[in-house]
Amino acid sequence: MNDPIITINGLNKTYEGGFQALSRVDLTIQRGEIFALLGPNGAGKTTLISVVCGLATPTDGHVTVDGFDSVTHYRQARERIGLVPQELTNEAFETVWNTVSFSRGLFGKPPNPGHIEKVLKSLALWDKRNNRLMTLSGGMKRRVLIAKALSHEPRILFLDEPTAGVDVELRRDMWEVVRGLRDNGVTIILTTHYIEEAEEMADRIGVINRGEIVLVEGKAALMKKLGSKQLTLQLHEPLTELPPALALDTLGLTADGYELVYTYDGHQEEEGHGISALLALLEQEGISFKDLHTRQSSLEDIFVDLVKERS
């Protein structure tokens, strides 16, 4: 797949006080994908989104949206983008219907009650269409923000921490909505603190730290490349120490001597030092086990390792 919809080249952003929020960011978002941008607080996620959407002025660098420069052809670039901000920013006294219709007009589209109805129904907001925003719950207000962002039929949707402060059930509902949008051809870029969210939803993952893109990788490839696995063997008889033949860096013995913990990745198996070799060694040493289980490191483990490594 090589059909970029957003191309970011050499983007720098230094705020007035001298703080450099983005440093030489190069990034390409492919059409139709769900791209998750991960990073700790203050890493530059929101600044990056703000620059692409026209909310902040880049110090230098270029952003192209569907072939249009975000500064010189800002109309064409911005009409393709919908933005759901992190904060619940709403006009408290407006009704759901009015505020969503306002957004459509603001983005230069003629009124289309049919489309607004479709968006509100897809987000389970139809029954609330005549309610004032101040009367809605936090989760509903976030849905309204999504409805506003979708009101002008964007091809790209930025979701800045879309499920922050949202309960588990609603979070799952929102994931369904986002998947539905992707199925309809909308490209989704989401920033999130919830690694679980990126793991669940994203096709590709970018990690940003201190204003720099640390890596961009397909989710599956990332898990395979940087993820590790652990094999835990529960022994019949405890060991006081590991026999010399089993003195490997990747093998550990728990304090009670009942468990052997073996950490490995795909490479070791390919090089012939994997699980089969370990099991052969155990048999050779006369060590038997009654049970075993494996655990794969999560995206969260990978993310924490990456960020720690770069700090």
Place this chain on the structure above:
Amino acid sequence: MNLYPIRAIYMAEMARTRRTLLQSIVSPVISTSLYFVVFGAAIGSRISEIEGVSYGAFIVPGLIMLMLLTQSVSNASFGIFFPKFSGSIYEILSAPISYLEIVVGYVGAAASKSIILGLIILATSGFFVPLEIAHPVWMLTFLVLTAITFSLLGFIIGIWADGFDKLQLVPLLVITPLTFLGGSFYSIDMLPPFWQTVTLANPVVYLVSGFRWSFYGISDVSLGASVAMILLFLVGCLATIGWIFRTGYRLKP
């Protein structure tokens, strides 16, 4: 120019006025009526005619101008300040609209409200004094130009203000005193010569004078000076707004 975004902003701002009808329309009308009662009836009965116009009728253009200036500034400043305060300004700034379209939407709505209010006050004054408008076209021209110019000023204030206190600062500490001292309730000919000269430095004098001329054909300064002053103000405000959008002052980091 895309008309849909302008329409969206304009209609949303006018809807806000409808929601706050008491504050937007009724309150200024009551205030103006009180001015008529106090200045027109109580004090005015002790003041003889000014250049052949009864005192009650003389203060009508000044009162309309007072309301027009304060309401234009306050409507426009609140209109753009509120999205900044609530955070919903992100939507305006990320929309595919030009700065001109944003200004036309917000300032157009603020000016419309002020013009409607000015006309309501004009009609209200008809209950207190006999109305006479010598140059109706000029009257409307002054009304519209002043409303637009001071709505632009209000828009600038709304962007500059970073709190509700600053929002009130200019209308209360600058606009109202300048209007009171700008000949709204008196002719500057009634002042000692020194203060007459000082008063000419007050730009509101030119607005009130020109507006009063459109009613009664009498003025403190020439019509040309009044028109020039308002156009100068208009150009100054437009230039400032152009600079704000070019630099992103208080809008974009």
